[in-house]
Amino acid sequence: MSDGNDSRRNSMELIGTRAGTAMPIEMRQALHLKGLVPSSIENFSKQELRAYQQLMSKSTSLEKYEFLASLRSLNVNLFFRLVLNHFKDIAPIIYTPTVGEACLNYSHIYPFLYPFKTSIGLFITLSDTENMDMVIDNYRQLMADPIDPEITVITDGSRILGLGDLGVNGMGIPVGKLQLYVAAAGLNPGRTLPIVLDFGTNSEQYLNDPLYLGTRERRPDDNTFYEATERVLQALHRAFPGLLVQFEDFSTSHAFGLLDKWRQKMLCFNDDIQGTGCVILGGFISAVKQAGIPAKDQRILFFGAGSAGVGVARQLVDYFVVDHKMPRDKAGALFWFVDSRGLITANRGDVLTKQKTRFARHDNGDVQCGTLEDALEYVKPTALIGLSTVHSAFSEKILRRMNEINAQSRPIIFPLSNPETKAECTFEEAMRCTDNRVLFASGTAFTEYTIPGTDDIRIPGQGNNMYVFPAIGLGAVLCKPDWITDTMFYAVAKALANSRNEEEKAGDELYPRIERIREVSAQLAAAFITQAVREGLVKEAHWRDIVSANMPCTQDDDTTGSSVDGQFSKRVLGEVKTLMWKPAASVEQYIVESITNPNVDEM
Numbered sequence: 001m002s003d004g005n006d007s008r009r010n011s012m013e014l015i016g017t018r019a020g021t022a023m024p025i026e027m028r029q030a031l032h033l034k035g036l037v038p039s040s041i042e043n044f045s046k047q048e049l050r051a052y053q054q055l056m057s058k059s060t061s062l063e064k065y066e067f068l069a070s071l072r073s074l075n076v077n078l079f080f081r082l083v084l085n086h087f088k089d090i091a092p093i094i095y096t097p098t099v100g101e102a103c104l105n106y107s108h109i110y111p112f113l114y115p116f117k118t119s120i121g122l123f124i125t126l127s128d129t130e131n132m133d134m135v136i137d138n139y140r141q142l143m144a145d146p147i148d149p150e151i152t153v154i155t156d157g158s159r160i161l162g163l164g165d166l167g168v169n170g171m172g173i174p175v176g177k178l179q180l181y182v183a184a185a186g187l188n189p190g191r192t193l194p195i196v197l198d199f200g201t202n203s204e205q206y207l208n209d210p211l212y213l214g215t216r217e218r219r220p221d222d223n224t225f226y227e228a229t230e231r232v233l234q235a236l237h238r239a240f241p242g243l244l245v246q247f248e249d250f251s252t253s254h255a256f257g258l259l260d261k262w263r264q265k266m267l268c269f270n271d272d273i274q275g276t277g278c279v280i281l282g283g284f285i286s287a288v289k290q291a292g293i294p295a296k297d298q299r300i301l302f303f304g305a306g307s308a309g310v311g312v313a314r315q316l317v318d319y320f321v322v323d324h325k326m327p328r329d330k331a332g333a334l335f336w337f338v339d340s341r342g343l344i345t346a347n348r349g350d351v352l353t354k355q356k357t358r359f360a361r362h363d364n365g366d367v368q369c370g371t372l373e374d375a376l377e378y379v380k381p382t383a384l385i386g387l388s389t390v391h392s393a394f395s396e397k398i399l400r401r402m403n404e405i406n407a408q409s410r411p412i413i414f415p416l417s418n419p420e421t422k423a424e425c426t427f428e429e430a431m432r433c434t435d436n437r438v439l440f441a442s443g444t445a446f447t448e449y450t451i452p453g454t455d456d457i458r459i460p461g462q463g464n465n466m467y468v469f470p471a472i473g474l475g476a477v478l479c480k481p482d483w484i485t486d487t488m489f490y491a492v493a494k495a496l497a498n499s500r501n502e503e504e505k506a507g508d509e510l511y512p513r514i515e516r517i518r519e520v521s522a523q524l525a526a527a528f529i530t531q532a533v534r535e536g537l538v539k540e541a542h543w544r545d546i547v548s549a550n551m552p553c554t555q556d557d558d559t560t561g562s563s564v565d566g567q568f569s570k571r572v573l574g575e576v577k578t579l580m581w582k583p584a585a586s587v588e589q590y591i592v593e594s595i596t597n598p599n600v601d602e603m
């Protein structure tokens, strides 16, 4: 039997334990800890220093990941303090690339210390989908206070980061991604809900792994998949009507199928499909502005015409249509594609897939180009975009030729294939072969480059979705539009290009520095909310009022007057910033916040 005093004492013990060496003297006395803990009373900075030293002492990335996972389960505040203050170092551990390694090993490194009465998220089997209300009830019982989650990242583990079908092991992705939503954009950690649909796996390796933690069955057919997923989504929607659903790492056809089915029925988006196009568009807009020739004179050659290549190209076409008022067919004519059979033309003699047909050239006469080199000579591109998975495809010869072709302007070169072993070229190669004139963005993170004989250090741009998905999540959670339109993504891409400061522009950086991610996320979320209100899809009077009552601030040198401009007012930005969660700065603040928002530490 417990009475009120017991539960007060229990919660004080819990808060005290998490405050750790920062526990104030009065709390130590009340909990009778004198003589049982070290006497030093520290502040959070000192704890962070110790945690960082411990993190750095781990010799492998996976060990660092495990250390951080256990730290998070013990002390959310310290974990996020550490992540925020060392974002550039830690983001690649809690997310790509290390999270991929963690997922591959997930069943072997679980549990990452999840103490009793804490939850990592939901593991939903096919049969659970028949009892979703019970699953949601269990989740609610576990939480210290029934505060609804406001964002979920949901995967079925079928296509994890290009590593293939990892089944339930894919849970590491929603967990890691939601940590980035919190760190990069200030979503409340206690209101994030990772979900894995444990519907089986087609991976023999996992089906035969004695430690595999998921359902040991092959994946169901499409009908069963869509019906079961519908039961999950409807139950979530019933229980938490304003919940933002981010679909993650589903197999390509299911990813498109789910998005098509749900995007206008509930608040949801797919980062692989929509976030990627958005972040590349942001970098491309920055590059076109700096290239030194009018946008309409760009000639863009894509190497690789798979789902990523065609998806990205479609977003870039929108840029010429929306910002430069070009008719869609004229904008489309600025694009050429090379796939494994050469330049994609309508008359090259093979049957093209529907997605390739859209970009097939009809103006090539008898000319066919079998290789990238031939296509380069034929197209004379101003921009070369690689989404081919072919390592080193942008050879020295090709890079040097891009430099010659664009002698009067700046060559745009985006080797976007991931991981590094598939990248079409490195930053160093691109800089060296273009006399340091390249406007560069890659899919993978390359190291900085010092221009030989100078102290001039150049930072490569990375088209990392991390720039946009946390901000889209924040914007959507705050203003809750009826649904998320393409133009909202477009506004975010514009705001991303606008968010570079003078130093970044002067250094030819196409993206803001990752250390500024919180500030950038606030700007992008403000642009999202402004666009959502302009489109009439926001019901909350609060946001409608502050968007309409304040003129957008001009933070862009773009004078095209386009309708989707990615702008926002200082008032909206200020409001967004005040609503972003951040870790408590002091133990006193932590104690007050733990009492008012007990859920933060439960996830």
Ligand code: NAI
Pocket: 162, 276, 303, 304, 305, 306, 307, 308, 309, 338, 339, 340, 341, 342, 387, 388, 389, 390, 416, 417, 418, 419, 422, 442, 443, 444, 463, 464, 465
């Ligand atoms: P995919 O396999 O669907 O497409 C690859 C394309 O490259 C196909 O058109 C294929 O014909 C072409 N290709 C392959 N070998 C070739 C060769 N030897 N010569 C000429 N063309 C060749 O792959 P998907 O899904 O389109 O992804 C491509 C790459 O893009 C991946 O490495 C992926 O990691 C990367 N990616 C990067 C993103 C980013 O930077 N944020 C986002 C999404 C994808």
